[in-house]
Amino acid sequence: MDEQARIMQTLGGVTLAGHTVQGGMAVPPPHGHDGSDGDGRKQDIGDILHQIMTITDQSLDEAQAKKHGLNCHRMKPALFSVLCEIKEKTGLSIRGAQEEDPPDPQLMRLDNMLLAEGVAGPEKGGGSAAVAAAATASGSPTDNSIEHSDYRAKLSQIRQIYHTELEKYEQACNEFTTHVMNLLREQSRTRPISPKEIERMVSIIHRKFSSIQMQLKQSTCEAVMILRSRFLDARRKRRNFSKQATEILNEYFYSHLSNPYPSEEAKEELAKKCSITVSQGVGSTITVAQVSNWFGNKRIRYKKNIGKFQEEANLYAAKTAVNAAHAVAAAVQNSQTNSPTTPNSGSSSTFNLPNSGNMFMSMQNPNGDSYQGAQVGANVQSQVDTLRHVISQTAGYSDDLGGNSMYSPHSLDANGGWQDAMTPSSAISPTEGPGSVHSDTSN
DNA sequence: TATGATGATTGGCC
DNA sequence: GGCCAATCATCATA
Numbered sequence: 261m262d263e264q265a266r267i268m269q270t271l272g273g274v275t276l277a278g279h280t281v282q283g284g285m286a287v288p289p290p291h292g293h294d295g296s297d298g299d300g301r302k303q304d305i306g307d308i309l310h311q312i313m314t315i316t317d318q319s320l321d322e323a324q325a326k327k328h329g330l331n332c333h334r335m336k337p338a339l340f341s342v343l344c345e346i347k348e349k350t351g352l353s354i355r356g357a358q359e360e361d362p363p364d365p366q367l368m369r370l371d372n373m374l375l376a377e378g379v380a381g382p383e384k385g386g387g388s389a390a391v392a393a394a395a396t397a398s399g400s401p402t403d404n405s406i407e408h409s410d411y412r413a414k415l416s417q418i419r420q421i422y423h424t425e426l427e428k429y430e431q432a433c434n435e436f437t438t439h440v441m442n443l444l445r446e447q448s449r450t451r452p453i454s455p456k457e458i459e460r461m462v463s464i465i466h467r468k469f470s471s472i473q474m475q476l477k478q479s480t481c482e483a484v485m486i487l488r489s490r491f492l493d494a495r496r497k498r499r500n501f502s503k504q505a506t507e508i509l510n511e512y513f514y515s516h517l518s519n520p521y522p523s524e525e526a527k528e529e530l531a532k533k534c535s536i537t538v539s540q541g542v543g544s545t546i547t548v549a550q551v552s553n554w555f556g557n558k559r560i561r562y563k564k565n566i567g568k569f570q571e572e573a574n575l576y577a578a579k580t581a582v583n584a585a586h587a588v589a590a591a592v593q594n595s596q597t598n599s600p601t602t603p604n605s606g607s608s609s610t611f612n613l614p615n616s617g618n619m620f621m622s623m624q625n626p627n628g629d630s631y632q633g634a635q636v637g638a639n640v641q642s643q644v645d646t647l648r649h650v651i652s653q654t655a656g657y658s659d660d661l662g663g664n665s666m667y668s669p670h671s672l673d674a675n676g677g678w679q680d681a682m683t684p685s686s687a688i689s690p691t692e693g694p695g696s697v698h699s700d701t702s703n
Numbered sequence: 704t705a706t707g708a709t710g711a712t713t714g715g716c717c
Numbered sequence: 718g719g720c721c722a723a724t725c726a727t728c729a730t731a
Contacts, residue, residue: 498709498710498711499710500708500709500710501709501710506709549711550710550711553710553711553712554709554710557709557710557711561708561709
């Protein structure tokens with residue numbers, strides 16, 4: 261059996277809308293004439309098939325001419341439909357084509373990540389949001405501004421490359437799709453290619469290109485992750501606080517040794533104070549989180565090795581005492597030169613000491629006036645309070661250890677907590693008062 | 704370069 | 718959520 265005959269046989273029994281194939285012949289529906297014309301049509305189909313099968317043996321010009329003839333043949337549409345249907349039924353056209361697969365979860369993950377990192381989606385916001393998040397996690401939203409801008413610049417570079425490549429891929433995909441579609445359309449004049457098949461081919465192309473796109477997204481994600489990890493590592497780079505900043509923190513720590521837990525307000529104020537001194541030198545700020553870190557570290561390290569910190573404690577206590585003494589002297593002088601005011605004028609800002617167990621209640625100035633009742637300014641009052649605390653601690657110590665150190669390890673309780681054996685920490689907050697930072701102890 | 708100091712991070716606890 | 722304790726990583730100095 262020759263090839264033509266075999267194909268002719270293959271066509272046998274296929275029925276399609278509007279055309280019946282009988283004995284290997286596709287027959288258009290009768291247009292008002294009976295089967296007497298049937299032999300002629302059979303002849304037509306046979307003729308077409310013969311021409312198709314021999315077209316490859318012909319020269320190009322010959323083939324072109326034949327092709328044109330075939331395209332214009334009145335039976336061509338019928339034959340085309342039949343061949344298409346056969347292809348459809350034999351599954352040739354859908355080989356390798358999967359229908360409408362659900363969105364790839366990995367691709368979705370990549371898309372989400374690129375969106376979150378600010379690589380995909382609208383330009384502004386995304387990247388800086390990621391930076392802000394990282395910065396917040398580090399507790400220093402502003403002091404890494406140089407690193408942040410560096411991060412942003414690199415991220416924007418990645419973004420740019422990503423979009424350029426994406427555009428290239430899309431362009432290539434479109435070009436290739438158009439090319440293939442044209443080719444298939446062209447070929448559909450000589451071989452059975454249905455529009456549906458072309459659509460499938462387009463979707464296959466898109467799928468292939470989307471896998472390339474996924475690779476692009478994946479490598480972009482990797483680049484972002486590397487950048488991010490580098491940025492996060494950079495966060496670990498630390499700078500020592502300036503001397504002034506450390507001094508401020510130490511002063512607070514040692515003057516609140518009985519309860520070195522600054523409140524949020526106190527931390528904010530300390531951060532502000534430290535930042536002022538730091539910004540004069542380094543050009544960055546100290547945040548509340550850093551203050552918290554500092555106090556956390558300080559408490560633990562102090563507790564672990566109190567002996568080592570005694571000297572430091574003495575130093576700061578002496579410093580505070582001197583400052584306070586100066587303030588008191590100034591206050592005393594002030595109170596002497598100014599006539600006493602009305603009893604109520606300063607009462608609202610006066611540090612209210614607890615009634616019981618407070619050794620400062622009876623503390624008097626050189627003139628014998630009680631500080632409690634003295635009409636001193638708010639700041640002065642704060643300094644007085646500081647001095648009171650320092651004196652109390654000094655006094656408390658000298659009873660126990662013989663005057664070598666101003667602070668007693670007894671401020672730590674047996675459980676390692678901060679409980680001052682001598683001073684009711686919940687009541688005495690040495691620097692407490694208007695204009696001073698507030699300690700947790702006041703709560 | 705070794706070592707101590709110190710700021711930051713992490714995991715567990717309350 | 719704040720604190721503690723352990724640990725890491727870097728800085729500063731001898």
